[in-house]
Amino acid sequence: MDASPLGSVDKALLALDTLAGFGAAGAPLATLAQAVGVSKPTLHRTLAALRHRGYAEQTPDGAYRLGPAALALGSTYLAEENLPALLHPALAALSEKTAELVHLGVLAGREVVYLDKVEPQRAVRVWSAVGRRRTAATTALGRALLSVQDLDDAALTRYAGDDTSATRLRAVLDDTRSSGIAGETEENEAGIACIAVPLVRAGRAVAAVSITAPVERLRGAARAERVAALRDVLPPLLPASLTLP
CATH class of the missing domain: 1.10.10.10 (Winged helix-like DNA-binding domain superfamily/Winged helix DNA-binding domain)
Incomplete structure (x- = not known):
């Protein structure tokens, strides 16, 4: 040196x-x-x-x-306003690897806010926009972020709101922790599914990254390939203090 x-x-x-x-x-x-x-x-x-x-x-x-x-x-360094610039190369690499739409999101109260996205060259059948908000409890991004938290019954009820039940949300988050992958299928848009992982710093979820695709491309072997891409492509491109769980 x-x-x-x-x-x-x-x-x-x-x-x-x-x-x-x-x-x-x-x-x-x-x-x-x-x-x-x-x-x-x-x-x-x-x-x-x-x-x-x-x-x-x-x-x-x-x-x-x-x-x-x-x-x-x-x-x-990892403030919300810096995350799109810091993580965009990782999103771009993941989109290139999978040829799918990739999102970056953070929690804002009960909702997920989309901070950045990278679209594939092929046509995308789902509408999305930076700044868009969705209920965290029913999105893969939100479930990835919530899975890192230790939520009591009151918090689960608050996040579930009128969109789902606290019991179902607990089961979904338990599955997410077990597999390391959050998911949702046609809960927000017909024919569309998502998978996501949280990005963690010192035990706290800073953000989450998702792949959004038509349902047929997030089933079976195709889903396994995209899960593998999340786990393989992201880690070497993240800032040093961020990891996957």
Whole structure:
């Protein structure tokens, strides 16, 4: 690897990477200095600068860990307004692989909002638009997002609303957790089915990606091929902090 053009900045970035690896418990100065590959006095000065700006903090027992400013950077990076730009290449690759319509969505109350879409070259038999909203409980995107949450009976009832029952929604989400794939068939549009997966960061669903296609292309072997595409195409193209469950 080429040498950093500014060594002091590089040491600070290495320190941040190392702190991230030790998680919420953090690590003592000596352990961190060994991991970063610098002396304790040098790292102590670097950590002091990071603490001054909130990028590092000390626990009551003296260990160092990431501070709230560093955590805020990650949240800002994955903010809703950034997701379409960050994830569009993954959506495009998935659409190219499957020749199907691909959507990106997030939860907004009881609904899913479509943030981005990529259409295949062949004609699409379903109308969709960025900014469109659908009830989360009856969509593959929404079910993928809800499946990551631990919903009590009151929350299930609220999400189900008048569109389904809390009992059915619980069963659907249980199936989604078991298989790792959310789905719906002709619940929103005749002749159309969807499958989806959540994108997870630190145990929380940040967004979900779906494939929408005519029912006949989401059955049997054809469905299995599209499920495999979701699992194979997306992970290497996601930002480092996002994963599939």
